[in-house]
Amino acid sequence: xxxxxxxxxxxxxxxxxxxxxxxxxxxxxxxxxxxxxxxxxxxxxxxxxxxxxxxxxxxxxxxxxxxxxxxxxxxxxxxxxxxxxxxxxxxxxxxxxxxxxxxxxxxxxxxxxxxxxxxxxxxxxxxxxxxxxxxxxxxxxxxxxxxxxxxxxxxxxxxxxxxxxxxxxxxxxxxxxxxxxxxxxxxxxxxxxxxxxxxxxxxxxxxxxxxxxxxxxxxxxxxxxxxxxxxxxxxxxxxxxxxxxxxxxxxxxxxxxxxxxxxxxxxxxxxxxxxxxxxxxxxxxxxxxxxxxxxxxxxxxxxxxxxxxxxxxxxxxxxxxxxxxxxxxxxxxxxxxxxxxxxxxxxxxxxxxxxxxxxxxxxxxxxxxxxxxxxxxxxxxxxxxxxxxxxxxxxxxxxxxxxxxxxxxxxxxxxxxxxxxxx
Amino acid sequence: xxxxxxxxxxxxxxxxxxxxxxxxxxxxxxxxxxxxxxxxxxxxxxxxxxxxxxxxxxxxxxxxxxxxxxxxxxxxxxxxxxxxxxxxxxxxxxxxxxxxxxxxxxxxxxxxxxxxxxxxxxxxxxxxxxxxxxxxxxxxxxxxxxxxxxxxxxxxxxxxxxxxxxxxxxxxxxxxxxxxxxxxxxxxxxxxxxxxxxxxxxxxxxxxxxxxxxxxxxxxxxxxxxxxxx
Numbered sequence: 001x002x003x004x005x006x007x008x009x010x011x012x013x014x015x016x017x018x019x020x021x022x023x024x025x026x027x028x029x030x031x032x033x034x035x036x037x038x039x040x041x042x043x044x045x046x047x048x049x050x051x052x053x054x055x056x057x058x059x060x061x062x063x064x065x066x067x068x069x070x071x072x073x074x075x076x077x078x079x080x081x082x083x084x085x086x087x088x089x090x091x092x093x094x095x096x097x098x099x100x101x102x103x104x105x106x107x108x109x110x111x112x113x114x115x116x117x118x119x120x121x122x123x124x125x126x127x128x129x130x131x132x133x134x135x136x137x138x139x140x141x142x143x144x145x146x147x148x149x150x151x152x153x154x155x156x157x158x159x160x161x162x163x164x165x166x167x168x169x170x171x172x173x174x175x176x177x178x179x180x181x182x183x184x185x186x187x188x189x190x191x192x193x194x195x196x197x198x199x200x201x202x203x204x205x206x207x208x209x210x211x212x213x214x215x216x217x218x219x220x221x222x223x224x225x226x227x228x229x230x231x232x233x234x235x236x237x238x239x240x241x242x243x244x245x246x247x248x249x250x251x252x253x254x255x256x257x258x259x260x261x262x263x264x265x266x267x268x269x270x271x272x273x274x275x276x277x278x279x280x281x282x283x284x285x286x287x288x289x290x291x292x293x294x295x296x297x298x299x300x301x302x303x304x305x306x307x308x309x310x311x312x313x314x315x316x317x318x319x320x321x322x323x324x325x326x327x328x329x330x331x332x333x334x335x336x337x338x339x340x341x342x343x344x345x346x347x348x349x350x351x352x353x354x355x356x357x358x359x360x361x362x363x364x365x366x367x368x369x370x371x372x373x374x375x376x377x378x379x380x381x382x383x384x385x386x387x388x389x390x391x392x393x394x395x396x397x398x399x400x401x402x403x404x405x406x407x408x409x410x411x412x413x414x415x416x417x418x419x420x421x422x423x
Numbered sequence: 424x425x426x427x428x429x430x431x432x433x434x435x436x437x438x439x440x441x442x443x444x445x446x447x448x449x450x451x452x453x454x455x456x457x458x459x460x461x462x463x464x465x466x467x468x469x470x471x472x473x474x475x476x477x478x479x480x481x482x483x484x485x486x487x488x489x490x491x492x493x494x495x496x497x498x499x500x501x502x503x504x505x506x507x508x509x510x511x512x513x514x515x516x517x518x519x520x521x522x523x524x525x526x527x528x529x530x531x532x533x534x535x536x537x538x539x540x541x542x543x544x545x546x547x548x549x550x551x552x553x554x555x556x557x558x559x560x561x562x563x564x565x566x567x568x569x570x571x572x573x574x575x576x577x578x579x580x581x582x583x584x585x586x587x588x589x590x591x592x593x594x595x596x597x598x599x600x601x602x603x604x605x606x607x608x609x610x611x612x613x614x615x616x617x618x619x620x621x622x623x624x625x626x627x628x629x630x631x632x633x634x635x636x637x638x639x640x641x642x643x644x645x646x647x648x649x650x651x652x653x
Contacts, residue, residue, distance in 0.1 A: 020515060125495065169505055238592040243456060243571065245571070246571065249439065255468060256466060256468070256469065257465050257466070257467045257471075258465065275464055280590075312588060314587075314588060317587060320588045325587065325588050325590040326590065332460060332461055333590070333594055345598060349598055352601065353601055353605055353608075356605050356609070363612075364612070367616050372617060373616060375618050376426055377538040377616055379537060380526075380537040380540055381540045382641075383522075383523065383540050383641060385522040395517075395519025396500075396517075396638065397512075397517050397519060397638055398508035398512040398513070398517070399512075399519060400515045401515070403517045
């Protein structure tokens with residue numbers, strides 16, 4: 001009885017937000033698929049999602065959502081939709097004990113709520129960390145509630161059941177870590193490792209992260225009470241192990257060689273592949289083309305924009321942040337930088353090759369003028385080295401140089417070479 | 424007519440074949456590589472990628488075969504002679520050749536008037552030919568780590584992480600292609616600038632008369648004007 005009442009209460013809450021029970025079960029099916037479990041487990045998923053929302057059986061997982069160096073885009077990506085969908089409602093209603101943006105409270109009382117959650121729910125809550133960790137100026141580059149951001153992270157992460165690094169900034173610094181990175185931004189996993197805190201970090205990249213990815217991960221943690229299967233970058237394996245290119249709806253046009261070379265062209269209207277205008281799909285691992293965005297209405301490539309690789313984030317290398325490795329977005333290559341000199345790889349390669357070609361042409365004129373083109377110059381009568389060493393036996397061309405020259409003759413040979421070079 | 428006679432012993436038939444395979448696959452790789460980097464030609468991408476991967480594998484296998492053959496096949500240590508030695512000995516740096524490096528550089532810079540005597544492969548040539556197999560292996564590694572079906576192999580992924588991601592790997596692969604192009608410019612130029620006889624021997628296995636050389640005495644001992652006769 002109690003259970004029924006709880007469930008009906010739960011569906012009332014959904015309905016009040018314009019989500020039908022059918023929508024909710026569809027979401028659970030999607031979560032089961034994304035988590036790689038059988039569709040038969042949908043009822044368990046539903047139960048897990050309900051408990052995540054906080055209605056069931058004291059199995060509550062509170063969430064602390066800390067914003068570090070972020071643009072709040074990851075929060076916005078699910079909080080600012082005009083009509084809430086099932087996934088948004090789930091995220092809206094988790095036991096979100098602390099969130100700078102979404103909590104009604106602010107200031108001292110909110111900080112106190114956070115402290116309380118950390119103390120009372122130690123080992124049970126999930127820490128969602130949005131934005132980059134700023135190490136600059138001994139952690140003072142980010143200071144919230146009179147505490148350096150790095151200290152806040154350590155305290156919250158130490159006692160968490162698991163840490164979710166949400167968005168590319170949290171994964172490896174993201175655009176916060178792009179050149180010149182004065183605040184020394186880096187990712188959560190990298191920082192915790194350096195600080196010696198051994199806590200599982202689940203990396204969910206993206207700029208912003210897709211709310212469905214977070215929903216799925218939270219549901220998995222509740223459902224299995226363990227961290228979901230992760231790949232070698234600690235990203236959920238089922239979401240971030242294939243490239244955008246692998247699952248792209250325009251892939252057929254790629255294979256056919258049908259491309260958009262210019263925006264506003266006929267090819268663009270035909271929905272051809274965006275590879276020549278800089279699409280990063282072939283080197284970006286994410287399932288965007290499958291889960292899609294904004295309640296599966298569309299996604300970047302469907303809406304006509306090339307992938308800009310926002311999910312590229314190697315958690316152990318903040319220099320490999322997606323902005324650094326992908327800008328300028330509409331070129332096939334990133335820019336390279338030596339000091340203040342910024343250039344495209346192709347320009348340097350072509351210039352160098354052109355110089356070599358020009359040098360050869362000039363050299364060719366030299367060969368022509370010196371009459372060497374018809375068989376080369378006349379051979380020297382005797383090799384200079386033999387001339388200089390009349391006492392030595394003449395060697396053979398099939399005696400290969402020993403790896404470790406030990407005899408004095410070799411050393412003398414070297415000396416002679418140097419001498420010859422000077423002359 | 425100052426050059427040495429070009430005898431088939433300098434380039435036995437297996438090496439003529441591996442050289443042809445190198446040339447053809449490199450040209451295919453460069454043309455398709457350019458169009459994979461940026462699809463200049465429409466309706467070509469699928470073909471370009473297939474040909475590129477195939478030629479990459481062919482080039483790598485051919486490189487391995489060529490290195491193994493160097494230990495099996497015998498070839499002449501210099502031009503102008505039919506004396507045979509194990510081919511790898513003509514390939515690796517030779518004790519009695521390396522002191523000619525200065526002479527070669529001076530000759531090419533017009534600082535030395537007469538032509539240096541040397542082994543079949545001059546010192547600068549030897550350096551570049553030894554670098555090419557290494558370059559082919561690095562090129563294959565960078566290429567395979569960009570190729571979707573196998574890019575997740577741990578041995579490839581380790582390299583990708585080392586260089587800072589797939590974009591960096593792509594740029595390295597791209598730059599290395601220009602190393603091949605620059606090598607080909609130099610190679611074609613130096614092989615042909617003093618006459619096309621070496622090219623005729625290498626591609627058509629056609630001999631050409633010239634000076635006869637005694638590799639034991641390092642001196643010109645005569646002249647063979649009889650062309651292809653053995």
